Amino acid sequence: MNGVVMEVQVELKKIFGDVYFRANRMPDNAFLYSQWYGVQSVETVQAGGYKLLEMMRERPCLSLLNSNKHVIGSWDMALEWAENEWAPSMRALGLKYLAQVVPSSIYASMTIESLIQHIDDTFEIRTFEEDEAAKAWLLSVQV
DSSP states (O other): OOSOOOOOOEEEEOTTSOEEEEEEEOGGGOOEEEEEEEEOOHHHHHHHHHHHHHHHHHSOOSEEEEEEEEEESOOGGGHHHIIIIIHHHHHHTTOOEEEEEOOSOHHHHHHHHHHHHHHTTTSEEEEESSHHHHHHHHHHTOO
16 A cells, blocks of 8 residues: 555445445545435435534534535425534534535526525535536635
8 A cells, every 4th residue: 555544435325226425535634525416315315414414523624515516306305404404513513614516407506506595604605517616615715
């Protein structure tokens, strides 16, 4: 081995093996990076959200890159939970910056816009079309 310690990537799968969520911690705890895939449900959004909360409890982090680039359709059935439980819990654990990468799906994008309208006083939130631009912003706000 070359001595580089890589953080473990978390992966959640649906019953038939399709990955719907991946998350990992970037080097030096720069930010958490979550990626969502396919059609989401209340259960998948909550499972991924709870996994992010668990990662924050293990090692608090100021920033999250939440990439919805590969999400299909709306997940508005989980908005209330995200607004009332997930966002305040992430804030209490130290999250300050949230970079949202929006999908090409208009329905998923509308869901993200709705979430942002309800939690924009919780975090500093910016939306991006590409993960690289979101990464650059999160690295620029590091103290």
